[in-house]
Every structure is written in structure tokens, then in C-alpha cells.
Amino acid sequence: MKKEKKGMKRDLIILSLMLVATLVLVIVFPENEGAVVNTSLDFLVEMMMILPAVMVLLGLFAVWVPKEIIGKYLGHTSGVRGILLSLLLGALPTGPLYIAFPMASALLAKGAKRSNIIIFLSAWACIKIPQEMVELQFLGLEFMLTRLFLTIIFVVIMGISIQKIIEWSEKRGIGEAAGHGPK
Amino acid sequence: MNISAIIINIIAIIGLIIAFRMNRKKAVGSLKMAVKGFIKMLPMVLIIILAIGLLLGFVPSSTISKFAGEQSGIWGVLIVGLLGAVLFIPSLLSFPLAASLLEGGASLSVVVAFITTLTMIGTVTLPLEIRELGKKMALLRSGMSFIIAIVIALIMGAIL
Numbered sequence: 001m002k003k004e005k006k007g008m009k010r011d012l013i014i015l016s017l018m019l020v021a022t023l024v025l026v027i028v029f030p031e032n033e034g035a036v037v038n039t040s041l042d043f044l045v046e047m048m049m050i051l052p053a054v055m056v057l058l059g060l061f062a063v064w065v066p067k068e069i070i071g072k073y074l075g076h077t078s079g080v081r082g083i084l085l086s087l088l089l090g091a092l093p094t095g096p097l098y099i100a101f102p103m104a105s106a107l108l109a110k111g112a113k114r115s116n117i118i119i120f121l122s123a124w125a126c127i128k129i130p131q132e133m134v135e136l137q138f139l140g141l142e143f144m145l146t147r148l149f150l151t152i153i154f155v156v157i158m159g160i161s162i163q164k165i166i167e168w169s170e171k172r173g174i175g176e177a178a179g180h181g182p183k
Numbered sequence: 184m185n186i187s188a189i190i191i192n193i194i195a196i197i198g199l200i201i202a203f204r205m206n207r208k209k210a211v212g213s214l215k216m217a218v219k220g221f222i223k224m225l226p227m228v229l230i231i232i233l234a235i236g237l238l239l240g241f242v243p244s245s246t247i248s249k250f251a252g253e254q255s256g257i258w259g260v261l262i263v264g265l266l267g268a269v270l271f272i273p274s275l276l277s278f279p280l281a282a283s284l285l286e287g288g289a290s291l292s293v294v295v296a297f298i299t300t301l302t303m304i305g306t307v308t309l310p311l312e313i314r315e316l317g318k319k320m321a322l323l324r325s326g327m328s329f330i331i332a333i334v335i336a337l338i339m340g341a342i343l
Contacts, residue, residue, distance in 0.1 A: 011226035018233045025241065032240045042238030043279050047228055049188040052221060053195035054275070059217035060198050063209050096273070098308045105315035117316075118324055126274070126302035134275050135189045135298075138282040146339055147295060154331040162323045167318070 049135050053128045061093045070094075070103065075110050075122060083156055085115040090123025093130045100124045115163035123156040189306045224273065237282040248288035255293065260336050263293045267300035268329060277301040294332030299332035 026033045070089045076087050090100075104117045127148060135144045202210035238247075251259045272280070281294045304325050305312070314320040 001339065008223060008226065011230065015226045015230050018230050022233050022237060025237065029195065036200065036236040039239040040232050043235050043283065047232065047274065051192050053192045055197060055217040055221045056195040058220055059213035060202055062216055063213040097305060098311055101312050103281030108316070114320065121324065122303060122328065126299060128274070131190045131274050134278045137185070137191065137260065138278040141219040150338055151299070152337045153219060154335055157329045158331055162320065162327065165323060166319060167321060168233050
């Protein structure tokens with residue numbers, strides 16, 4: 001709670017500095033005023049058309065889909081089902097990435113597959129449903145879908161590669177430490 | 184009002200109607216969270232919007248396209264991708280920022296790299312990631328995310 005207030009205060013300070021800087025710049029260079037004001041207003045209007053709706057959806061998900069569900073389903077699935085579930089659970093609108101790290105760590109400790117955790121974290125970071133909505137609004141359907149499709153493919157490849165790399169390095173580590181080859 | 188905004192608002196309204204039918208109390212709770220989240224996000228939204236206004240109002244297109252346009256080539260993609268990895272901006276706001284760069288003359292690849300690294304890699308949250316996942320996994324994830332961001336950016340630049 002305290003940390004949240006501090007973040008808000010910091011944002012407000014930055015905002016005031018930005019406002020002052022903008023005012024000074026516009027007064028010194030009045031010929032740019034039109035462009036600055038028009039662009040800011042355009043983007044503000046576009047943002048305000050969707051931000052309340054996105055926030056409502058975030059609120060609905062936060063209340064109806066508790067975080068525990070993610071642990072319940074992601075803990076012990078593997079194969080294609082595990083990959084799909086990791087993508088899906090990561091994409092649910094559930095908050096910023098830093099709250100996903102402790103969850104990921106708890107799941108790893110419980111024996112979840114590393115590849116699934118990486119896929120889950122990446123989905124959480126960049127294919128979240130509310131993000132896709134804002135992307136659709138500002139960059140269009142073709143851009144959003146192409147990027148979504150490519151991201152899913154590469155995130156899965158990355159998850160599996162990291163799993164293999166860590167398995168390989170652990171095997172080598174154990175082999176060296178014990179003085180004999182890997183099992 | 185554009186079609187995407189209409190669709191998103193319709194989904195939110197339908198969601199709210201269903202929520203209120205299912206459980207009034209929980210639905211009110213979600214609305215309260217939505218208002219709180221909105222207020223919390225507002226200053227950052229205004230910061231980004233002012234930044235966009237200043238960027239497009241003061242920086243000429245020729246400058247943006249020199250550093251981030253087609254002629255900036257792979258270096259533009261790499262540098263802006265790196266910038267995205269270092270900056271700490273809420274993911275939702277990376278999209279209007281990206282759209283403004285595109286409008287200002289940046290290339291599609293550069294914009295894709297920016298969005299992808301900004302959302303996937305957090306230099307500010309890296310210490311937390313290392314603590315929770317271990318050095319090896321955290322660094323591998325961040326490093327490989329950067330590589331795939333560049334690859335996705337180059338593919339999108341080529342096909343769109």
C-alpha cells in the first residue's frame with residue numbers, strides 16, 4: 001500500500017515536470033504549439049475511448065479468476081497441453097510481470113516444468129489480453145495478429161530451448177562435481 | 184470512435200452485465216478495482232501522452248526516420264530494442280508510444296522490437312527475477328527474449 005502511494009507520488013512529480021517542460025517549450029517555440037496540442041489530444045482521446053473498458057475487464061478478472069487457479073492448473077501438466085495451458089494462463093489479465101515471478105518460483109519449487117514456466121512468464125509479459133486490446137486500438141488488427149502469432153511461436157521455442165540448456169548444464173555440473181560422467 | 188474501441192467497450196459492457204447478474208457484490212468490487220486502477224494509471228498515461236505530443240511536435244520526421252526509420256537498418260532495430268529493454272513503462276502504454284513512433288517515421292521493425300523488448304524484458308525488475316528464478320534462468324530468459332524480439336521484428340518488417 002505504502003509502495004503504491006510512493007509510486008503515485010513519483011508519477012505525479014514526473015507529470016508536473018513534464019507539464020512545466022511542455023509549457024516552457026511551447027512558449028519559447030510557439031510555432032510548434034499546434035502540433036504538440038493536437039497530437040496529445042488525439043492520443044488522449046484514443047486512449048480514453050478504451051482505457052475505462054480495459055480497466056473494467058481487468059477488475060472483473062481480478063475478482064472472478066483468483067490467482068490460485070493458475071498454480072492449480074500449471075503445477076503438473078506437460079506436453080502440448082502444458083504449453084497451451086501456460087500460454088492461456090499467462091494471457092489472462094492478472095497484473096504486472098513482477099507479481100508473476102514469485103508465482104513462477106513457487107511453481108518451479110513444486111516441480112513444474114521450466115519450459116512451461118518460461119512460456120507462462122513470457123505470455124504474462126507480452127500476450128496479455130488487455131495489452132492485445134490496446135495494441136488493436138493503436139496499431140490495427142493485422143499488426144496485432146501477426147505479432148501475436150510470431151510471439152507465440154518464438155516464446156514456445158524459447159521455453160523449450162531454455163529447458164534443454166539448463167538440463168544440459170545441470171547434467172554436466174553434476175557429472176563434474178561427482179567426478180564421473182552424467183547418468 | 185473506431186471499430187476496435189467499440190468492440191472493446193461492448194465486451195466490457197457485456198462482461199459487466201453478466202457479472203452483475205451472477206453476483207452483485209463481486210461485480211461492485213470489480214468496478215471499484217477498475218476505478219482505482221484507472222486513477223492509479225492516469226498520471227502515467229498523461230506523462231506518455233505529453234511525451235508523444237512533444238516527440239511528434241518537436242522532433243522532425245526526418246530525425247526520427249534517420250535514427251529509427253528504414254535507413255537505420257539493423258542498428259536502429261537493435262538500439263531501439265535495447266532502449267525498450269531498459270525503459271520502465273507500463274506495457275499498456277507501450278502501444279500508443281509505438282504508434283506515435285510509427286507515425287513519426289520509424290520503421291515497422293523498429294516499432295515491433297520496441298514493443299516486444301519493452302513488454303518482455305525488465306531491467307528494473309531483473310534483480311527480483313534473479314532472486315526468484317535464479318541467475319541462470321533469469322539471464323537466459325532476458326537474453327533470449329531480446330534475441331527473439333529482434334527476430335520477430337525483422338520478420339514483421341519483411342512481411343508487413
